[in-house]
Amino acid sequence: MASWDVIVIGGGHNGLVCAAYLARAGRKVLVLERRERVGGAAMTEEVFPGFRFSVFSYVVSLLRPEIIRDLELPRHGLHILPLESTLTPLADDDYLAQWNDHDQNRRELARHSLRDAEAYDEFGLMLHQMARAIKPLLGMAPPDPTSLSLGELRAMAGLGRYFRDMKKEHFHRLTKLLTMSSADFLDEWFETEALKATKSASGIIGTLLGPRSPGTAYVLLHHYMGELDGVFRAWGFAKGGNGSVSAAIAGAARAAGAEIRCNASVANVLVSGNRAKGVVLEGGEEIRAKTVVSGADPRRTFLDLVGEKNLPAEFVDSIRRFRFRGSSAKVNLALGELPDFTCLAAAGIDRRAALRGAVSISPSVEYLERAYDDAKYGEVSRRPYMDIVIPSMLDPEMAPPGKHVMSIFVQYAPYHVNGGWTDARREALGDAVVDTLAQYAPNLKNAILHRQVVTPADIERIVGLSEGNIFQGELTLQQMFFLRPVPAWAKYRTPVRGLYQCGAGTHPGGGVMGASGRNAARAILGAA
């Protein structure tokens, strides 16, 4: 007898979103989380006494507004703070700043290029239109163009009409976005190197590709989607760190009646007669349910938890080919004082104003491409790309009064590093990051009280993301839409009846977005 309607494997944000929707629909839901806390990669931890870190994922950029509304996340404690400027320090104490205020931003861009200052607004409008064009795809289970089923055909026809109604130049542009490299795409718009580099960086995050690799332009758009909502502001920094996003979703799930068990590691999914019957925990406890949903990534779900013997061979083969190739690391610093970026002092800019936004180490496209070159051949970038935020500037409670925490996203740090990840390599990565940054902010080294370095191998070990890929599989075109994770199985279902997937390894993919969890819940509810 199944005592639960649904078991959700993994209390990451997608698993929790899925559980919350299912519980709200009246299902009896049990979430099983391996670790001592929920959140998966969206979690906050007091790594050093008084210093709290969003250890892994560190901003909210794509969390779906409908999820915030449906689950009433603000009522459960979600407070998203604006994160609105980007500072790109350059050589010789120069810099490029992108400000939220239109006039301030234009003036700064004009300092670098009058043409770019003008193109900037047009570029923003174009991305807005492109993001709007692609947005309906996020909320739906992606239709498979090869399928001849009536529902699929209807969905495809709907999409077809949608694209047919699109203005011609929009369609052309969208096609370009889907096929070009982000650097090439940006070359069509801008001439300022630092601007192109900083913008193209969002096209490479989480992939083992460089800004000149084809297909990266789309990822740029994927990240822009978060900005589409304008004043809704679903993007920014979650007060309390990203763990508070997970806590709010967990709160919503519990309020709807879901049960969440931590320290409950699933050893395998019970399958009999090609049907999921429940799960077995490490330690042998068997828990039965009518439906099992896995928030783990496709490799862990199918190869570890379900097992090859329960799956068709060609499906297993496709799962094996699904690419992870984690390429990023995190360096988390506890600081006794704010870093002094010399470019700010030189320009007379109040550092408190500039450091409330992000700092991007992306001086030129060539810099990024060279960083990628190292990774291509299995090395950590000697001069890596970094995306830095100082959460304590936005939420002082993240650090003791007057002190700071700094979160540094680092790329490239390939999972498949030559010789494998060792403690020495981890520390060398930390040193490379601090050395690079200290060139722009010389007081940094003395300001560091504690340092935590998280490699892709650490991400895999601690959170369970295969190869440390932050998106549960690379966000590249051949692994998106109806191809994610595997052609013909992109709609949250699996070859095992009663087994579903709800992680970022499914459409529409990674980021603290929750769309996969919500779509999966809808697929499950629709099937029942």
Added chain:
Amino acid sequence: MLKTTPFHERTAALCASHAWRRWAGYVVASSYELSHEREYHAIRGAAALFDVSPLYKYLVRGKDAARLLHYVVTRDVESMKVGQVAYTPWCDAAGKVLDDGTIARLDETTFRMTAAEPNLRWLQDNAAGLEVKVEDVSESIAALALQGPASRAILEEVDLKYFRLAKTKLGGIAVTVSRTGYTGDLGYEIWVQKTDALPLWDYLIEKGTPYGIMPAGMLALDVARIEAGLMLIDVDYVPARKALIASQTSSPYELDLGWTVNLKKERFVGREALAAEAGRGPQWQFVGLEIDWDSLERLYAEVGLATRLPAMAWRTSVPVYAGDEQAGYATSGGWSPLLKKYIALAHLGAAHAVPGTQLDMEITVEHRRKRARVRVVKKPFFDPERKRG
């Protein structure tokens, strides 16, 4: 010439936006930064410092001080303890609201009353035959509101319950601190002699900086007070003294302030009319509205746009409909960046005011008047435990 507050030397230097607003003949900052957004988030996430000096302040002193106020306002003042603060409206003889503010009992025979409008004459006229002196201290007393979850930590030496007040020293400066405010959050208001205003400002900024304190202006405050469901004179109601026609006036019951009307008091201004109204029930109710997102999104999608939301709180009268019939009107509204909801405060005919009632509110989309679905909800929209805790 507009007056400047005792904090102007500091606030002017900080006001990067050059956006000022008039308040009771003074200028105060609308926002300090170019956008009020971060100032708003400081209220809800850290601490915000407001210059609220333009409030009218009266010192009411003498043997009959309690008697006078007990008679003028709708709440029970005589049973207030020393150190207690009470929010209250006061009415004319017809039971229509003249103004609203706070009354603080500083000692047995001394009260401080705050008001949005001048009230000296009203207080003095009602004091005939009583042993009481009313002094307008609006100019000599400066005031700051420190609001937000970190405000308690910043005022570490102050330990006050909700709506209580104490005389104390902050950085050596003699002040009165009350656990009050206009944000619906944990917060305090600090009252100081104007000669000590600048050192107090400096002390609070220095003390608050590690906690993320931000000077904040009226735009941010407006969003917060709507979330807190707090009405604003001249915006959400017309004070009876300014009403040109009777229908412009409102009773406390019609403003959702029935809880402040103490009919057990034998005599107070407006008692008879209010007792009668309490018997028959008010015609109007002052409620919260939540604008339905999907309905709003549809209106914009029809013209090919992403949903637009007001970037600032609005304060205009907007019709609200029940079917074809006008059920009332909203007087303030805006997007709550915290709740991620479009909310409004509205006056509705009593029949339409039950929480959960679905109505329509007018909204202009691309120059055309449309209607979006709204739902009547209980105020306040945001009510964190820390407010009273």
